[in-house]
Amino acid sequence: MKRNIENVFVIAQKEFADSLWSPRFYLILGVFMIALLVNGYQAGQNISGMPRMGDFGGLSPLTMGFMSFASQMSMLGSLTAIILGFDAIVKERKSGSLNVLLTHPVYRDQVITGKLIGMMIMLGLVVFIAVGASMGVMLGVSGITISAEFIGRIIVFIILAFLFMLSYLALSVALSTFTKESSDSLIYSIVVWLVLGLLLSTIAYTAAGIITGEQKMFEVSSDDPSSMEKMEKRDKIAQNIMSISPSIHFIELVTGPQKSGIQFIAPGGRPDETPSEMQGLFDTGFTFGYWLEQNWVNLIVLMVIPVILLLMSYMAFMRQDITL
Amino acid sequence: MNKEISQNENIIETINLTKRFGKKNEVVAVDSLNLSVKKGEVFGFVGPNGAGKTTTMKMLIGLLEPTGGSGKVAGFDIVREVIKIREATGVLPEPAGYYDNLTARQNLRFYAKLYDIDEKTREKRIVDLLELVGLSRAIDQRTGGFSTGMRKRFGLAQALINEPGVLFLDEPTSGIDPLGAQMMRDLIKKLSKEKGVTVFLSSHSMAEVEEICDRIGVISRGKLLAVGTVEELRDKVREKVGIRYALEVQNLPVQRVIEGLKRLKCVRSVEPVNGHVSLLTDLGARMEIAMEVNLMGGVISRFEEERMDLQRVFLKLIEEMA
Known part of the structure; x- marks a missing residue:
């Protein structure tokens, strides 16, 4: 038993080291870091200038900074995770190294578990370093000080970012288990990333529009309850479709419920705000407990998606015939 | 362990x-x-x-x-x-x-x-x-x-x-x-x-x-x-397909040797090849052939088994299976 656990960690250690010394990984990590650091710097600049303008829609400048940060993270973080895992299994199987490894005293489940642990540790390190560094830049440039409670929220944000990126890592590992070539695994992963990250919203609203019936923008009026009802129905369907994307859950956890459809412009010229609604993790007007209460579904989904995908990879790997 | x-x-x-x-x-x-x-x-x-x-x-x-x-x-x-x-x-x-x-x-x-x-x-x-x-x-x-x-x-x-x-x-x-x-x-x-x-x-x-x-x-x-072993496998093939010998006899024409050997039950086939006799026999027929040539008045100058290399043994075994 002890030997079995030790072997899992021997494999995990190797997987971690492989990523650590991979030039490809450094390249994508560099791009990710630069994007986050630039974002941190810009957010810091904006924050330092914003107090003169006051709060925007009830949100503090700091909260706005984190929102933009979350949006950047949802695009580039997912891509970084994909790069980390797209050839995890297929490369070893294709090169024959899996063949050799399995002739040593390790079970298949130890191999896949070790690989996943190694990649998860690497992912955790990436998230911690990237988020930590860019937040440091943001806070340093803005010159503001934050409370202990806010630091707690930053830690929760790092955990959420990790879970979110883990979803994409698990997705790419699953695809690398099913495909026969690394290039196929990468292409499929990128396609899924494009669909979930960029196209899903358009697809969801189009599909919802088809289901509920065409509705032109000028047909929607706050004076017409039926048109409002139709629009709400369409939004609901679209949001249900979009809930398959981990990005949606991550963004909602960090920035609050996504506003969709047509927003009516308030007399002041700003979006019609509902101050009673919590604007995500960094909305310090509400307690952390309240955030948890409001977002537990999103949180569970963000935890369940990677678990399901990892289980799929695990089961597929266990059933595969490894050609000797 | x-x-x-x-x-x-x-x-x-x-x-x-x-x-x-x-x-x-x-x-x-x-x-x-x-x-x-x-x-x-x-x-x-x-x-x-x-x-x-x-x-x-x-x-x-x-x-x-x-x-x-x-x-x-x-x-x-x-x-x-x-x-x-x-x-x-x-x-x-x-x-x-x-x-x-x-x-x-x-x-x-x-x-x-x-x-x-x-x-x-x-x-x-x-x-x-x-x-x-x-x-x-x-x-x-x-x-x-x-x-x-x-x-x-x-x-x-x-x-x-x-x-x-x-x-x-x-x-x-x-x-x-x-x-x-x-x-x-x-x-x-x-x-x-x-x-x-x-x-x-x-x-x-x-x-x-x-x-x-x-x-x-x-x-x-x-x-x-x-x-x-390689020898055991050769014997297995020999049992099935026979042993091929190259035989050279002095004092007797090739045709006479062929006719004499054809009468033996242990000889499966016999033919002239480049001035000598090539024959396929059962296992353990060597002595009988030598005696027959002797009886015919011939003197054996060469009596060699054409050894099958393992490649041929292998092919014969696969053939047999087919």
Whole structure:
């Protein structure tokens, strides 16, 4: 038993080291870091200038900074995770190294578990370093000080970012288990990333529009309850479709419920705000407990998606015939 | 972890070992294989592509579960004690890949960490093994830069990292030049002779198995056709197809010898070839033929068996099966 656990960690250690010394990984990590650091710097600049303008829609400048940060993270973080895992299994199987490894005293489940642990540790390190560094830049440039409670929220944000990126890592590992070539695994992963990250919203609203019936923008009026009802129905369907994307859950956890459809412009010229609604993790007007209460579904989904995908990879790997 | 198995005891044993593939188990890859390999033997497993050699090897090291029958390697059950088998054996699979971003030393270190080997022993063993396979100078080179021959020898080193009692080698010389192949064969012989390692190898090269194997098993379409030493296999083929002799007789014309020998029951066919007689006979007919020639008044100046090389023995066995 002890030997079995030790072997899992021997494999995990190797997987971690492989990523650590991979030039490809450094390249994508560099791009990710630069994007986050630039974002941190810009957010810091904006924050330092914003107090003169006051709060925007009830949100503090700091909260706005984190929102933009979350949006950047949802695009580039997912891509970084994909790069980390797209050839995890297929490369070893294709090169024959899996063949050799399995002739040593390790079970298949130890191999896949070790690989996943190694990649998860690497992912955790990436998230911690990237988020930590860019937040440091943001806070340093803005010159503001934050409370202990806010630091707690930053830690929760790092955990959420990790879970979110883990979803994409698990997705790419699953695809690398099913495909026969690394290039196929990468292409499929990128396609899924494009669909979930960029196209899903358009697809969801189009599909919802088809289901509920065409509705032109000028047909929607706050004076017409039926048109409002139709629009709400369409939004609901679209949001249900979009809930398959981990990005949606991550963004909602960090920035609050996504506003969709047509927003009516308030007399002041700003979006019609509902101050009673919590604007995500960094909305310090509400307690952390309240955030948890409001977002537990999103949180569970963000935890369940990677678990399901990892289980799929695990089961597929266990059933595969490894050609000797 | 190794079970005590004395010399001349079976270290590999299968009883009706069967593997079927397909949704309805319609494809028979290995069919009721009964095989035994003694400790210290070099056993060659030969057969055409798709004969079931690799599938058998996969089952013996626990990479595939048999559909039927049973087997033991180093005293351990091939289904229930897979990890113990892997601890007691070393395998050079085909194809074999290594971590090309790592050096030979780092690769071996990784494999060694999967066993209970202390650090000092591990590091010494890595150096010793790479010296054994002639890769000392490449110890800190990345395996990605190795030639095919170097990779094969490196594969043998990784298979020996746990000092196994049994080595499974799947086509150990395929794809390498004659010099590299000879080096590999010498290594296998050395391991068997000096370290008493039992070797179970599959190969397409008859010359190779003839050179290094104590016994050979011929498999085709999942069935074991014959097992034995090269001589035993030759006898098996001789029994079935007969023995061909070249006979030269003084004092008698060739035609007279042919007519005389045709009358013998043990002679299956006889014909003139380049001034001498070529005849195909049953096993043990040599004496009878010699006496008949003598009775005819001839003096035998040459009476040689045309020995079949192993390649022909192998082909004859496969033909017989077909």
